[in-house]
Amino acid sequence: MKRTTIAILTCALATGLGLGSSSVFAQASVPAAASAAQPSASSGPAADARAAKREAHVEERIAYLHTQLKITAAQETQWKAFADVMRANGQNMGRLYRQRMQAEATQSALDNMKQYALLAQAHADDMKQLVDAFGPLYDSMSPEQKKLADTTFRQHEHERGRNRDARGGKSGAPAKP
Numbered sequence: 001m002k003r004t005t006i007a008i009l010t011c012a013l014a015t016g017l018g019l020g021s022s023s024v025f026a027q028a029s030v031p032a033a034a035s036a037a038q039p040s041a042s043s044g045p046a047a048d049a050r051a052a053k054r055e056a057h058v059e060e061r062i063a064y065l066h067t068q069l070k071i072t073a074a075q076e077t078q079w080k081a082f083a084d085v086m087r088a089n090g091q092n093m094g095r096l097y098r099q100r101m102q103a104e105a106t107q108s109a110l111d112n113m114k115q116y117a118l119l120a121q122a123h124a125d126d127m128k129q130l131v132d133a134f135g136p137l138y139d140s141m142s143p144e145q146k147k148l149a150d151t152t153f154r155q156h157e158h159e160r161g162r163n164r165d166a167r168g169g170k171s172g173a174p175a176k177p
Contacts, residue, residue, distance in 0.1 A: 051094055058090040068152050069145055078137035085133040089126040096122055 062083045071079045096119050103115065141149060 047098065051098075054090060054094055058087060062086055065152070069141070069149055075137060075140050078133075078140050082130070082133040082137050085126075085129050089130060092122060092126060093119075 066079065066083075100115055100119060104112070107115065138146065138149065
Protein backbone atom coordinates (compact mmCIF):
# COMPACT_ATOMS: atom_id res chain seq x y z
CA MET A 1 0.00 0.00 0.00
CA LYS A 2 1.24 3.49 -0.77
CA ARG A 3 2.97 5.48 1.94
CA THR A 4 0.43 8.27 1.45
CA THR A 5 -2.45 5.90 2.13
CA ILE A 6 -0.88 4.73 5.38
CA ALA A 7 -0.32 8.36 6.42
CA ILE A 8 -3.95 9.08 5.55
CA LEU A 9 -5.18 6.28 7.75
CA THR A 10 -2.91 7.24 10.61
CA CYS A 11 -4.33 10.76 10.50
CA ALA A 12 -7.87 9.49 10.28
CA LEU A 13 -7.49 7.28 13.29
CA ALA A 14 -5.58 9.73 15.45
CA THR A 15 -7.86 12.58 14.59
CA GLY A 16 -10.99 10.55 14.76
CA LEU A 17 -10.07 9.49 18.23
CA GLY A 18 -8.96 12.90 19.36
CA LEU A 19 -5.69 11.47 20.53
CA GLY A 20 -3.26 13.91 19.03
CA SER A 21 0.33 12.84 19.20
CA SER A 22 1.33 13.58 22.76
CA SER A 23 3.33 10.88 24.44
CA VAL A 24 1.31 8.92 26.94
CA PHE A 25 4.44 7.45 28.48
CA ALA A 26 5.92 10.88 29.20
CA GLN A 27 3.04 11.86 31.49
CA ALA A 28 4.03 12.85 34.98
CA SER A 29 2.05 10.93 37.55
CA VAL A 30 0.54 12.42 40.68
CA PRO A 31 1.75 10.89 43.96
CA ALA A 32 -0.71 8.29 45.26
CA ALA A 33 -1.59 10.32 48.38
CA ALA A 34 -2.45 13.38 46.32
CA SER A 35 -4.50 11.43 43.82
CA ALA A 36 -6.39 9.59 46.54
CA ALA A 37 -7.79 12.92 47.76
CA GLN A 38 -8.87 13.87 44.24
CA PRO A 39 -11.87 12.33 42.50
CA SER A 40 -10.87 9.93 39.77
CA ALA A 41 -10.36 11.66 36.42
CA SER A 42 -11.57 8.52 34.71
CA SER A 43 -14.93 8.06 36.41
CA GLY A 44 -18.06 10.03 37.06
CA PRO A 45 -19.70 12.86 35.14
CA ALA A 46 -16.44 14.42 33.94
CA ALA A 47 -15.31 11.16 32.36
CA ASP A 48 -18.74 10.69 30.79
CA ALA A 49 -18.54 14.20 29.35
CA ARG A 50 -15.06 13.52 27.92
CA ALA A 51 -16.25 10.24 26.40
CA ALA A 52 -19.24 11.98 24.81
CA LYS A 53 -16.95 14.70 23.48
CA ARG A 54 -14.58 12.12 21.94
CA GLU A 55 -17.49 10.25 20.39
CA ALA A 56 -18.88 13.49 18.95
CA HIS A 57 -15.44 14.33 17.56
CA VAL A 58 -15.26 10.95 15.82
CA GLU A 59 -18.71 11.50 14.31
CA GLU A 60 -17.78 15.02 13.19
CA ARG A 61 -14.63 13.70 11.55
CA ILE A 62 -16.57 10.94 9.79
CA ALA A 63 -19.14 13.44 8.49
CA TYR A 64 -16.39 15.84 7.39
CA LEU A 65 -14.51 13.13 5.50
CA HIS A 66 -17.70 11.85 3.87
CA THR A 67 -18.40 15.33 2.49
CA GLN A 68 -14.79 16.23 1.72
CA LEU A 69 -14.13 13.01 -0.18
CA LYS A 70 -17.42 13.29 -2.09
CA ILE A 71 -18.46 9.74 -1.26
CA THR A 72 -20.99 8.53 -3.82
CA ALA A 73 -24.03 6.33 -3.31
CA ALA A 74 -22.12 3.49 -4.99
CA GLN A 75 -19.34 3.82 -2.38
CA GLU A 76 -21.60 3.84 0.68
CA THR A 77 -20.99 0.16 1.49
CA GLN A 78 -17.20 0.65 1.56
CA TRP A 79 -17.62 3.97 3.39
CA LYS A 80 -19.83 2.41 6.08
CA ALA A 81 -17.24 -0.31 6.71
CA PHE A 82 -14.50 2.34 7.07
CA ALA A 83 -16.63 4.58 9.33
CA ASP A 84 -17.64 1.61 11.51
CA VAL A 85 -13.97 0.73 12.04
CA MET A 86 -13.23 4.36 12.98
CA ARG A 87 -16.04 4.23 15.56
CA ALA A 88 -14.95 0.87 16.97
CA ASN A 89 -11.33 2.01 17.16
CA GLY A 90 -12.40 5.17 18.96
CA GLN A 91 -14.31 3.16 21.53
CA ASN A 92 -11.43 0.72 21.97
CA MET A 93 -8.81 3.42 22.46
CA GLY A 94 -11.09 5.38 24.78
CA ARG A 95 -11.53 2.29 26.94
CA LEU A 96 -7.78 1.64 27.02
CA TYR A 97 -6.95 5.24 27.91
CA ARG A 98 -9.56 5.19 30.71
CA GLN A 99 -7.97 2.03 32.10
CA ARG A 100 -4.57 3.69 31.90
CA MET A 101 -5.79 6.78 33.75
CA GLN A 102 -7.41 4.67 36.47
CA ALA A 103 -4.19 2.75 37.12
CA GLU A 104 -1.61 5.49 36.69
CA ALA A 105 -1.48 6.68 40.32
CA THR A 106 -0.61 3.24 41.66
CA GLN A 107 1.44 1.76 38.82
CA SER A 108 5.11 1.00 39.03
CA ALA A 109 7.32 2.28 36.22
CA LEU A 110 7.51 -1.24 34.81
CA ASP A 111 3.73 -1.69 34.85
CA ASN A 112 3.37 1.74 33.24
CA MET A 113 5.67 0.70 30.41
CA LYS A 114 3.85 -2.61 29.98
CA GLN A 115 0.50 -0.86 29.78
CA TYR A 116 1.87 1.65 27.29
CA ALA A 117 3.17 -1.25 25.17
CA LEU A 118 -0.32 -2.80 25.24
CA LEU A 119 -1.82 0.54 24.21
CA ALA A 120 0.68 0.94 21.38
CA GLN A 121 -0.02 -2.61 20.17
CA ALA A 122 -3.77 -1.98 20.29
CA HIS A 123 -3.24 1.19 18.25
CA ALA A 124 -1.22 -0.77 15.68
CA ASP A 125 -3.92 -3.46 15.53
CA ASP A 126 -6.62 -0.80 15.13
CA MET A 127 -4.62 0.86 12.35
CA LYS A 128 -4.35 -2.46 10.53
CA GLN A 129 -8.13 -2.80 10.67
CA LEU A 130 -8.51 0.77 9.42
CA VAL A 131 -6.10 0.14 6.54
CA ASP A 132 -8.02 -3.01 5.63
CA ALA A 133 -11.30 -1.06 5.61
CA PHE A 134 -9.91 1.96 3.75
CA GLY A 135 -8.26 -0.03 0.94
CA PRO A 136 -11.48 -1.04 -0.85
CA LEU A 137 -12.92 2.46 -0.40
CA TYR A 138 -9.79 4.11 -1.80
CA ASP A 139 -9.71 1.62 -4.68
CA SER A 140 -13.33 2.51 -5.53
CA MET A 141 -12.57 6.23 -5.69
CA SER A 142 -12.32 8.18 -8.91
CA PRO A 143 -8.97 9.83 -9.67
CA GLU A 144 -10.48 13.14 -8.47
CA GLN A 145 -11.57 11.58 -5.18
CA LYS A 146 -8.17 9.97 -4.66
CA LYS A 147 -6.54 13.34 -5.17
CA LEU A 148 -8.98 14.85 -2.65
CA ALA A 149 -8.21 12.08 -0.17
CA ASP A 150 -4.46 12.48 -0.57
CA THR A 151 -4.67 16.26 -0.18
CA THR A 152 -7.18 16.20 2.68
CA PHE A 153 -5.18 13.83 4.83
CA ARG A 154 -1.84 15.38 3.95
CA GLN A 155 -3.10 18.84 4.95
CA HIS A 156 -4.53 17.44 8.14
CA GLU A 157 -1.16 15.94 9.09
CA HIS A 158 0.49 19.33 8.62
CA GLU A 159 -2.20 20.98 10.76
CA ARG A 160 -1.59 18.46 13.53
CA GLY A 161 2.10 19.30 13.42
CA ARG A 162 1.35 23.01 13.68
CA ASN A 163 -0.99 22.38 16.60
CA ARG A 164 1.76 20.40 18.35
CA ASP A 165 4.17 23.28 17.80
CA ALA A 166 1.62 25.78 19.15
CA ARG A 167 1.35 23.72 22.34
CA GLY A 168 5.07 24.13 22.86
CA GLY A 169 6.35 20.86 21.43
CA LYS A 170 8.28 20.40 18.21
CA SER A 171 7.04 17.85 15.73
CA GLY A 172 9.04 14.71 16.25
CA ALA A 173 11.03 16.24 19.10
CA PRO A 174 11.12 14.50 22.46
CA ALA A 175 9.09 16.06 25.26
CA LYS A 176 10.94 18.25 27.73
CA PRO A 177 11.49 16.59 31.11
